């Protein structure tokens with residue numbers, strides 16, 4: 001029996017779909033809605049599961065979650081939970097982690113926010129990879145090249161001319177370096 005670190009209520013097991021095609025069993029408090037993840041359980045859960053297990057319901061969010069305790073203790077090993085500082089996470093996600101068994105406690109709403117954040121980062125990454133692949137394909141096809149400037153370094157694919165695939169100048173600089181490296185690999189010079 002696992003008790004909620006926040007309100008001592010007995011938690012129930014909930015299964016969540018994870019990558020690749022597996023189920024992970026998490027513990028969720030039926031009273032405060034918080035979710036306990038043992039080590040390695042939080043990250044592989046599919047981002048879409050966030051809304052199902054921890055719906056971002058405005059009505060619920062307006063009802064304050066009474067924080068009854070100042071410090072929380074690990075439901076597995078009893079060690080004190082510490083706020084997990086990760087600069088890559090948005091400030092509204094404050095995970096509490098057990099340093100002894102590496103379990104993670106998420107208050108109501110946090111699991112959903114975390115999964116939302118994970119999905120967004122994944123989509124951004126996928127978008128960048130797609131752009132990269134599109135441009136690499138264009139580089140491989142000399143007919144799609146439009147040579148500009150004196151050296152012709154910036155070849156531009158005609159098919160993509162209607163939209164600017166580069167979100168910012170810095171990214172453009174970084175990506176053009178990557179592209180040059182890839183081009184070298186593709187053409188083997």
Ligand SMILES: [Zn+2]
Pocket residue numbers: 004005006007008009029030031032033034
């Ligand atoms: Zn609870």
Ligand SMILES: [Zn+2]
Pocket residue numbers: 074075076077078079098099100101102103
């Ligand atoms: Zn622990």
